[in-house]
Structure formats: C-alpha cells, structure tokens
Amino acid sequence: MPKSAPDLTVPTRDRLLDAFAELLVEGGERSATLDAVAAAAAVSKGGLLYHFASKDALIDGMLARLDALANEDAENIRTAPAGPIDYLIRTSVHTGSPLDRAYIAGSRLAQGRDLRAMQVLSDIRRRWLQVIEDAVHDPDTAQAIMLISDGLYVNSSLAENDLRAEDGAAMDRLIGVIDRLLPRP
Structure with a gap:
C-alpha cells in the first residue's frame, strides 16, 4: 500500500501508474493486483480498466x-x-x-x-x-x-x-x- 494518500489533482492515469509502481516496489508483483492498484490510486476498478484494459497494459504503461x-x-x-x-x-x-x-x-x-x-x-x-x-x-x-x-x-x-x-x-x-x-x- 502506498505510504500516503494519492494526490487527486494528479491525472488518473498517472495516479494509477504511481500506485502500480509503489506496490511493485513495496511488495513485488504479487501485491500489485488490479484491485490493489485501483484502491491505492483511489480509483474504481472500472476507472482503472478504462485507462488500462489489463494488467499487461498496466505493465506496458x-x-x-x-x-x-x-x-x-x-x-x-x-x-x-x-x-x-x-x-x-x-x-x-x-x-x-x-x-x-x-x-x-x-x-x-x-x-x-x-x-x-x-x-x-x-x-x-x-x-x-x-x-x-x-x-x-x-x-x-x-x-x-x-x-x-x-x-x-x-x-x-x-x-x-x-x-x-x-x-x-x-x-x-x-x-x-x-x-x-x-x-x-
């Protein structure tokens, strides 16, 4: 889980990438599930999937x-x-x-x-x-x-x-x- 609340003024796509990177750094790939990324970025899972259709797309981003x-x-x-x-x-x-x-x-x-x-x-x-x-x-x-x-x-x-x-x-x-x-x- 990221150390601080996400900055909601940051564009959603960037918040998702920040959250994904933070989860990877702190807990490795297994901790960086789509649900965890969405929660850490303060975005719905649907919002995450709007920007990144899959975990592969999130990795590519x-x-x-x-x-x-x-x-x-x-x-x-x-x-x-x-x-x-x-x-x-x-x-x-x-x-x-x-x-x-x-x-x-x-x-x-x-x-x-x-x-x-x-x-x-x-x-x-x-x-x-x-x-x-x-x-x-x-x-x-x-x-x-x-x-x-x-x-x-x-x-x-x-x-x-x-x-x-x-x-x-x-x-x-x-x-x-x-x-x-x-x-x-």
Missing part, C-alpha cells in the same frame, strides 16, 4: 514511463555541464526520484522474469553505457564506470550507504579515482 524517464536521463548525462561521468556518478545514488521508483518497479517485474521488463532495463543500461562510451572513447573503461555506477545505486537502494549525493567531497574523491581510469590521449 509503467515500462513506457520508465523508458521515457531513462531517455530523459540519458540526455541529461550527455549534456551535463560538468560532463557525463560527473553527472552519472553523482546521480547514481537512490533518491526516491520518479526515475528511481520506476526503475525499481521495472526491476521487480524483471525479477519475476517479465521479458518486457528485462528488455527495457537492458535497453536502458545499453543507452547509458553508450553515452559514457561516447565520452571516454574506450568501451572497457566505460564498462568499468557503469559498474561503479551500478554498485553505487544498488548499495544506496538496499543498504545504509556512507556515500550520499549531498556528500560533495566524497563524490569528488570518487570522481577523481574514476578520472585516473580514463585513457589519456
């Missing part, structure tokens, strides 16, 4: 949202004023952002072997990796940077993490270490 958020993030990485690596690393900690929630919800579906979720998550990671490869011009170094990013994210998502986004000095030190990995011209 949530994955489309995840993909759109990740596309936006890839562009933010690519165009970051301080550079792609700096942006990627500083944003590789869980903050509860809409992208974080959608990503974890998609991961929960992938854990249940949903092939669509597995494909979307794979495509997202490939997209982020390509942005980093374009920045460093070395696929092996780009892969190492992505693995550092992945580790930061998992650690901050699942455990109490000593490294937080707001700890600028610690992030600066980590980015300095990564900078030493970069190939020199």
Whole structure:
C-alpha cells in the first residue's frame, strides 16, 4: 500500500501508474493486483480498466514511463555541464526520484522474469553505457564506470550507504579515482 494518500489533482492515469509502481516496489508483483492498484490510486476498478484494459497494459504503461524517464536521463548525462561521468556518478545514488521508483518497479517485474521488463532495463543500461562510451572513447573503461555506477545505486537502494549525493567531497574523491581510469590521449 502506498505510504500516503494519492494526490487527486494528479491525472488518473498517472495516479494509477504511481500506485502500480509503489506496490511493485513495496511488495513485488504479487501485491500489485488490479484491485490493489485501483484502491491505492483511489480509483474504481472500472476507472482503472478504462485507462488500462489489463494488467499487461498496466505493465506496458509503467515500462513506457520508465523508458521515457531513462531517455530523459540519458540526455541529461550527455549534456551535463560538468560532463557525463560527473553527472552519472553523482546521480547514481537512490533518491526516491520518479526515475528511481520506476526503475525499481521495472526491476521487480524483471525479477519475476517479465521479458518486457528485462528488455527495457537492458535497453536502458545499453543507452547509458553508450553515452559514457561516447565520452571516454574506450568501451572497457566505460564498462568499468557503469559498474561503479551500478554498485553505487544498488548499495544506496538496499543498504545504509556512507556515500550520499549531498556528500560533495566524497563524490569528488570518487570522481577523481574514476578520472585516473580514463585513457589519456
């Protein structure tokens, strides 16, 4: 069950996707029934079915949202004023952002072997990796940077993490270490 009452000023379709993601994050796919999603979004089941005719349609909607958020993030990485690596690393900690929630919800579906979720998550990671490869011009170094990013994210998502986004000095030190990995011209 979502932690707070839904904001009824948010469009119904978005409330349904928010509720579905929250249920997936908090309790996994089994807890995210159509009845539970409708109740969590403060929508009748008929209202849910008006927007999403089936659970598959709801999954497709949530994955489309995840993909759109990740596309936006890839562009933010690519165009970051301080550079792609700096942006990627500083944003590789869980903050509860809409992208974080959608990503974890998609991961929960992938854990249940949903092939669509597995494909979307794979495509997202490939997209982020390509942005980093374009920045460093070395696929092996780009892969190492992505693995550092992945580790930061998992650690901050699942455990109490000593490294937080707001700890600028610690992030600066980590980015300095990564900078030493970069190939020199």
